[in-house]
């Protein structure tokens with residue numbers, strides 16, 4: 564496992580997201596761990612924009628997952644916060660998304676930990692006033 568650490572404020576978000584996207588070119592499943600309001604959705608929004616999507620990224624509030632289109636394909640954005648068991652995850656179609664080969668960005672992966680492939684990228688974000696510290700763990 565290798566680990567890289569980034570620190571950024573909102574102004575620096577775009578350049579950090581761009582570095583991370585280019586360093587993870589072959590990775591499709593990214594998990595995002597961090598407290599409520601730590602900046603998971605904000606970071607995903609930036610990545611989706613960098614992929615060239617014009618779709619609006621928002622927290623999947625009424626559904627478990629959102630789907631966005633970008634020029635080369637699809638992105639699934641899963642927020643597993645409200646998933647309580649494997650049956651709910653299955654009914655939400657999480658497994659199909661994970662094995663689709665499309666990008667899959669997962670907030671609250673700990674809620675569906677049995678479904679996360681071991682090789683998934685792990686991103687951990689912590690909040691420090693107007694900065695965020697992001698740890699990127701890859702194999």
Ligand SMILES: Nc1ncnc2c1ncn2[C@@H]1O[C@H](COP(=O)(O)OP(=O)(O)OP(=O)(O)O)[C@@H](O)[C@H]1O
Pocket residue numbers: 571572573576597598599600601602603604605606622670692693694695
């Ligand atoms: N690098 C940053 N510097 C300063 N503020 C940031 C940074 N990244 C995100 N924020 C702010 O922190 C808040 C994070 O909200 P966001 O919805 O991204 O959190 P989240 O981790 O997805 O939370 P939840 O678990 O509720 O889904 C937003 O108000 C955003 O503007």
Ligand SMILES: [Mg+2]
Pocket residue numbers: 603604605622642670
């Ligand atoms: Mg969120």
